[in-house]
Amino acid sequence: MSYTVSRVKWEQAAPLLKNVREQVFVYEWRIPKKIEFDRKDHFANHVLACHDKTQQPIGTGRILSSGEISRIAVLKRYRKDQVDRIILQKLFSIAQEMKLKEIFIYSPLETIDYFRENHFNTSGAVFMEAGMPKQKMTCLLNKATVAKYYLSH
Structure with missing residues (x-):
């Protein structure tokens, strides 16, 4: 299977990012929504992984200007495909662009x-x-x- 990871803005992609993070962190890990979604989301650089065939969102992550990488989430059925690997590669690329x-x-x-x-x-x-x-x-x-x-x- 193949996947594409794109840099996205919170303002445009929030529903897609939230859906993935809710499934992983809120429902699977039982992290309260008020902790999962913070004001840093509005300032972070986000990435969204989508399945190439279905175009469905399957993973996400973010990096802050401080260099903090966080909120990496991959839907359970795609974890064996190491989608997190391409998410991290994209986040590292963004960090390099930011000259961190x-x-x-x-x-x-x-x-x-x-x-x-x-x-x-x-x-x-x-x-x-x-x-x-x-x-x-x-x-x-x-x-x-x-x-x-x-x-x-």
Whole structure:
């Protein structure tokens, strides 16, 4: 199967982005809507992954001007296809366009070792977000590699 990831504006694509994020974060992960959708959405650079044949939205992610990558969500039935990989590649590309030197994520604890293997380093203390323990991880953009699979809230 093939997928296309496009950079989109929140104002035009919010219904599509919200649909994917609600299915993954609100319904599957049980994150309250008021936490999932924040005012940062209006300032972020968003990407939307669509199935090439059906044109249906299947994944999303965002990057802020601070270098924070977040809200990566892929519908469950497409996770085996590593759609997150092309979403991350697009987010890294946007980070390069923004001339960022460093990117960071707030990783669930169970994925820390994986990100360490991909040039991310832990930074600061473990904290709770939406009822989940997380750890900030940073990476110099020129060393960034694409994770095999993960969801990031």
